[in-house]
Amino acid sequence: xxxxxxxxxxxxxxxxxxxxxxxxxxxxTLSAPFYAALTEQGVARSEWRVLAVLFEFGSLPVVDxxxxxxxxxxxxxxxxxxxxxxxFVTRQPGKKDKRQRVITxxxxxxxxxxxxxxxxxxxxxxALADAGDLSGLLEQLQALTQSVRHRLDGANGxxxxxxxxxxxxxxxxxxxxxx
Numbered sequence: 001x002x003x004x005x006x007x008x009x010x011x012x013x014x015x016x017x018x019x020x021x022x023x024x025x026x027x028x029t030l031s032a033p034f035y036a037a038l039t040e041q042g043v044a045r046s047e048w049r050v051l052a053v054l055f056e057f058g059s060l061p062v063v064d065x066x067x068x069x070x071x072x073x074x075x076x077x078x079x080x081x082x083x084x085x086x087x088f089v090t091r092q093p094g095k096k097d098k099r100q101r102v103i104t105x106x107x108x109x110x111x112x113x114x115x116x117x118x119x120x121x122x123x124x125x126x127a128l129a130d131a132g133d134l135s136g137l138l139e140q141l142q143a144l145t146q147s148v149r150h151r152l153d154g155a156n157g158x159x160x161x162x163x164x165x166x167x168x169x170x171x172x173x174x175x176x177x178x179x
Contacts (some may be wrong), residue, residue: 033123041116046079047070048116051088054105055113061094062101088112 002071015021030033038048049069054060057068066076080103088109094100128134 011022030124032128033127034120037119037123038116041112041177043112043116044079044082046075046087047083050076050079051105051109051113052101052117054103055091055110055117059102062103077116083109 003085035045038045045083046069050065050069053065053068061082062069063073063077066073071074071079080089080091084091088106090106092099092104094102
């Protein structure tokens with residue numbers, strides 16, 4: 001099948017109207033230059049998500065870090081091992097529950113992450129330079145995510161795991177929800 005027929009088929013297909021597919025396609029297209037920059041820095045995507053969350057929100061228990069990084073806990077655990085070996089994060093026992101591990105970004109990790117955040121912002125701005133004002137789209141995506149999460153939480157119970165009885169869940173923007 002030639003590329004024009006494939007594109008034409010996709011325009012009228014299920015996938016052309018399936019929001020999760022379109023969001024993933026947009027993510028992959030927009031993120032490709034940044035993924036190349038990560039590769040140049042020797043940082044895996046899973047490591048980037050962990051570093052970005054810790055950089056933005058500070059120290060977190062592993063369970064909450066995995067939730068905020070939008071990654072399965074085993075993926076985060078493997079990324080943490082590599083990041084810790086390179087001196088980008090530290091693990092400490094929890095204050096109330098010594099079995100819990102709280103992860104903190106190091107000065108070296110914060111420096112690398114700051115550079116990567118600047119790169120991400122620059123590449124995003126370059127890619128979206130002709131896209132116009134996207135603030136409405138961002139608000140719609142945030143509202144959609146919150147609505148879907150609320151609907152799913154209502155049907156299945158809370159989707160945000162708690163690592164301890166006094167841990168505060170993370171909201172749709174990754175920030176702690178006051179309970």
